[in-house]
Amino acid sequence: MRAKKEVFRRYLRENGLRFTPERGRILEAAVSQSAHFDAEELYLKLRRRYGRISKASVYRTIPLLVQCGLIRAVGHHDGRYHYEYIYGHAHHCHLRCLECDKMVEFTLNSLNEIEGQVGKKYRFIVTGHRLEFHGYCLQCSRAIKKNRHSPVFDSSP
Amino acid sequence: MRAKKEVFRRYLRENGLRFTPERGRILEAAVSQSAHFDAEELYLKLRRRYGRISKASVYRTIPLLVQCGLIRAVGHHDGRYHYEYIYGHAHHCHLRCLECDKMVEFTLNSLNEIEGQVGKKYRFIVTGHRLEFHGYCLQCSRAIKKNRHSPVFDSSP
């Protein structure tokens, strides 16, 4: 299953950009990331695996992968953007713990329908949506109950 | 209607914090912001209106307003967090144009119900959700069709 590479190659070709070893490796690293990732994690992984790679290349490649639909930005917390590989995966929503950052993924079909209605009503071409539920997971909500004197800060976006 | 100020005062008191003129002004500025705002806009507005105020105070106060439910972070784009005043407003979702940043607000009641189901299923205490639809508004989608040679970058979170 190397369709993803073909998608990337085609996207690059059609935009007068070049397919380079670095870009190939960055794509591979993004794909093989088990869950969500950020630019730094991608960079470190590439560093370990191949040695020479620059952060600039990672940062310059990420928007290309977003643009051709292979990955998407999931959100922004802790001061960084977080991404996930999406090509060939069903669209899904996230449930995130504000305390420990645990993430659960789940699908919600009804939104696709709503997307169309909303687009029609407000005359938008709706290209996607992002839905995140947030709160506290079992462990964290227990921990918080115990020491309710240490204030929990929800500075999340 | 000064309930918002009372909410803030009470929150501060209960946490051993002090109500200061600066904090009062920052709250006022956030409230009187017609739509969405970011830290810089708030700062400039306060600057114009009162003169002396520091960015640090704005940045230090925003999390307090979030914490006590008077404002919330709507998202992160263009490298900044964006907020909106929510106290006393019905919860709503956003539809955003990726090109010109135009925002439309609309409500979607079905999500509250789903929130409960999801929380039960994954054993989370769900405290809220954030749903954003995105795409292109009428004007922008027209403009993009015309000059489809200038690639549109969706670098949004």
Added chain:
DNA sequence: ATCATTGCAAAAGCTTTGCATAAGA
């Protein structure tokens, strides 16, 4: 009289950019 808050400036992060060198097409 205390102790939190302010303002200022400096620091901290993440992300972007300039430039010389390397290398796809």
Added chain:
DNA sequence: TCTTATGCAAAGCTTTTGCAATGAT
């Protein structure tokens, strides 16, 4: 060969933090 891409380091931005002075309670 002609451009685009890379790596490095520097710059850019938003946001955070240290500290002396100020001010709320």
